[in-house]
Amino acid sequence: MNHVRVFSPAKVNLHLDISERRPDGYHGAYSIMHALSMHDMLTMRREFAAPGSGLVVDVHCATHGDIAELNIPAESNIAYKAVVRLAEALGRTGDDSVLIGIDKNIPHAAGLGGGSSNAAAALLGACALWDIDLADTGVRAIVEQVASGLGADVPFFLHGGCVALTDKGDIYERDLVPSKRNVVIVRPEEGVSTGAAYAAFDANPPLSSDEVKADARAAESADDLHLFNNLAPASEGLLPVLTDIREWLSGHAGVAHDATTGAPQVLLCGSGSSTFAICDDFDAAYKLVGDARLNGWWARSCNFTSAGARVLPTAGQATNLGAVQKSW
Numbered sequence: 326m327n328h329v330r331v332f333s334p335a336k337v338n339l340h341l342d343i344s345e346r347r348p349d350g351y352h353g354a355y356s357i358m359h360a361l362s363m364h365d366m367l368t369m370r371r372e373f374a375a376p377g378s379g380l381v382v383d384v385h386c387a388t389h390g391d392i393a394e395l396n397i398p399a400e401s402n403i404a405y406k407a408v409v410r411l412a413e414a415l416g417r418t419g420d421d422s423v424l425i426g427i428d429k430n431i432p433h434a435a436g437l438g439g440g441s442s443n444a445a446a447a448l449l450g451a452c453a454l455w456d457i458d459l460a461d462t463g464v465r466a467i468v469e470q471v472a473s474g475l476g477a478d479v480p481f482f483l484h485g486g487c488v489a490l491t492d493k494g495d496i497y498e499r500d501l502v503p504s505k506r507n508v509v510i511v512r513p514e515e516g517v518s519t520g521a522a523y524a525a526f527d528a529n530p531p532l533s534s535d536e537v538k539a540d541a542r543a544a545e546s547a548d549d550l551h552l553f554n555n556l557a558p559a560s561e562g563l564l565p566v567l568t569d570i571r572e573w574l575s576g577h578a579g580v581a582h583d584a585t586t587g588a589p590q591v592l593l594c595g596s597g598s599s600t601f602a603i604c605d606d607f608d609a610a611y612k613l614v615g616d617a618r619l620n621g622w623w624a625r626s627c628n629f630t631s632a633g634a635r636v637l638p639t640a641g642q643a644t645n646l647g648a649v650q651k652s653w
């Protein structure tokens with residue numbers, strides 16, 4: 326195969342329980358992530374490689390839908406790093422040329438994991454271009470190790486759906502039954518750096534109770550969870566407009582409420598700067614997007630999805646991802 330398209334979804338953390346900083350600099354994290362129908366699309370092509378060139382990778386990004394352009398050199402793009410590190414891990418030292426086009430709909434520095442998802446998509450796309458069998462457990466272990474080395478959020482996107490992860494939020498623990506509900510994402514113009522959010526967390530870590538921990542571990546489906554994110558106060562401290570957005574969403578008609586606690590189902594996406602709200606139905610989500618835009622915020626509606634980063638079937642093969650893409 327010399328040409329693939331790879332679906333690259335966004336994520337939210339339905340539950341993000343950060344513990345104290347570890348000696349390796351990372352924080353422990355029990356994270357339950359859910360993939361969204363909002364997605365980027367990667368087009369990857371293998372081209373003629375000049376003799377003696379080694380591996381040549383190039384990346385081009387096009388942004389769509391009012392999101393800021395990603396003005397970074399190709400070598401800084403995490404999709405570039407993914408392909409180079411996978412080639413190294415697999416011992417592929419020969420001449421090769423891989424061109425990656427990224428159509429970006431997911432805003433960056435938004436807590437939606439767009440870069441991490443692009444990295445997972447690039448790993449799967451490279452495997453398809455190189456005819457690498459991911460059913461082989463040895464190969465799969467190499468791909469998962471490369472994913473984890475690229476960033477804590479990357480391994481999730483190899484799975485997708487709704488997944489609980491442990492350690493630093495990168496080790497798969499179990500699947501939960503995905504949700505089919507409507508989601509609205511709202512964000513201000515500014516982003517939040519993940520590293521800065523973790524540093525602010527360290528100043529006064531709001532550690533979770535045993536009850537919160539037990540509750541998350543008992544949940545079997547996404548819809549059973551009580552939304553939780555103890556990184557949110559740190560991000561709100563860094564970017565006070567996040568408090569305004571949370572309070573505004575929490576008081577908006579059409580936002581769903583937790584059946585047990587009665588709390589509005591509104592939460593910061595990971596380290597921010599997006600906030601998500603779960604809505605009762607599509608009409609409520611549509612109205613919420615319009616109202617948020619009137620406040621000057623970026624807003625989109627989408628759905629939870631059971632997909633992850635996925636190489637799309639070539640023409641003639643059946644797929645259910647079309648339904649996912651039409652939903653936003």
Ligand SMILES: C[C@@](CO)(OP(=O)(O)O)[C@H](O)COP(=O)(O)OP(=O)(O)OC[C@H]1O[C@@H](n2ccc(N)nc2=O)[C@H](O)[C@@H]1O
Pocket residue numbers: 338341350351352353354356435436437438441475476477478479492493494519520523556594595596597
């Ligand atoms: C907070 C979360 C929630 O899913 O993601 P975002 O909301 O930013 O997307 C993750 O923990 C972020 O994952 P990711 O964005 O992949 O982080 P990395 O690139 O590995 O690390 C970025 C920075 O965050 C810190 N970091 C990350 C994960 C973790 N468990 N502890 C940390 O202290 C690292 O020290 C590093 O300075």
Ligand SMILES: Nc1ncnc2c1ncn2[C@@H]1O[C@H](COP(=O)(O)OP(=O)(O)O)[C@@H](O)[C@H]1O
Pocket residue numbers: 395397401402403404427432433434435436437438439440441443444517519597598
């Ligand atoms: N393919 C990519 N898509 C988005 N951001 C990328 C990409 N490659 C590198 N980056 C860098 O990673 C940073 C974090 O991006 P992203 O994963 O979208 O945010 P978050 O971790 O908040 O979800 C960006 O600000 C950008 O500088």
